[in-house]
Amino acid sequence: MATDTRVILICSGKGGVGKTTLTANLGISLARQGLSTAVLDADFGLRNLDLLLGLENRIVYTAQEVLEEECRLDQALVKHKQESNLSLLPAGNPRMLDWLKPEDMKRIVDMLKEQFKYVLIDCPAGVEDGFKNAMAAAREAIVVTNPEVSAVRDADRVIGLLNTNSIKPVQLVLNRVRPKMMANQEMLSIDDVTDILALPLLGLVLEDEQVIVSTNRGEPLTLNSVNSPAAKCYLNIAKRLQGEDIPLINPLEESSGFGAKFRRLMQTKIF
Amino acid sequence: MTLRDIINKLLRRQPASASTARERLQLVLAHDRSDLSTELLDQMRREILEVVARYVEIDMDEGAVSLETEDRMTALVANLPIKRTLNGQIKLIETPDKSEESSQGTEVTNQDA
Secondary structure, three states: OOOOOEEEEEEOOOOOOOHHHHHHHHHHHHHHOOOOEEEEEOOOOOOOHHHHOOOHHHOOOOHHHHHOOOOOHHHHOEEOOOOOOEEEEOOOOHHHHHOOOHHHHHHHHHHHHOOOOEEEEEOOOOOOHHHHHHHHOOOEEEEEEOOOHHHHHHHHHHHHHHHHOOOOOEEEEEEEEOHHHHHOOOOOOHHHHHHHHOOOEEEEEEOOOHHHHHHHHOOOHHHHOOOOHHHHHHHHHHHHHOOOOOOOOOHHHOOOOHHHHHHHHHOOEOO | OEHHHHHHHHOOOOOOHHHHHHHHHHHHHHHHHHOOOHHHHHHHHHHHHHHHHOOEEEOOOOOEEEEEEEOOEEEEEEEEEEEEEOOOOOOHHHOHHHHHHHEEEEEEEEEOO
């Protein structure tokens, strides 16, 4: 039995910023480090974590049957085909939302804590009941955002709610970073976002077309395409979660050659 | 200001959009975080001035009450220039060597909810 389980909420406020992709890739990365990890899909309305992990055809029971005591927890857990250290607890039917309470989420997570070292909760978008239920069971949180005004604003709302519920530490992942646009100052910089949200940066993830390819296949990047730019970022985030001191990549140095040098020169602060 | 900003200014081009994004965000977040509408803020300002005016004579037009946000801490800052105390004995504003005391700042700090 793991007594020091880390229960981490992965949330964003805004939808479509990359919560589920981060949950899937972080789950695979942690499992690859030999850590028993459970990913819990708390998005009962619009579940997708099963699809990103390629496990959609192997679901028999869900969190719903576990809560209604129609099956045992291990009957509902879906073990990943290639990474046996990773298990998914699928979200139940959307009708669950009518009766689900924060206590129910706590019960499920308490069960998971007995078997796993890490429990990652994939949170639904929004700041309503779905988010509040998911938050009730978590101890720490990762806020995912994009360098865009709407995503940062929504992240700020979520951070306020996490603070009032004494969830800590709360760390930031800046997703879908486009080095070229940042260099041209046509995208909020990393400092802009961390200053505004006042959170420690756990990592940034570069924009990467391979993310779409990997979701098409149901194979997270960190599983088979470890050399793609985004996969490296996810792996670094997993290592930092484990306390390893991995330096952040500088997106401005990601592109090389004359063009990049010129863009860096243009960013020089004069006053 | 960066080299690019200066060149943009010289060429009368629109500034790069990141700085616009930053400024718009800072403004909208100050309001999101305080959860106070401009009407409520104005009402609070008037009531604070009324209370203070019971003790000292203040310049009703000069008093400023505002919200300032830094590092997720929102502070209510009131700057109320005092004309004189009500019993009229001490006219702070007319005492040359004590002129710095003529304006007194009150600061209430609250953890952002």
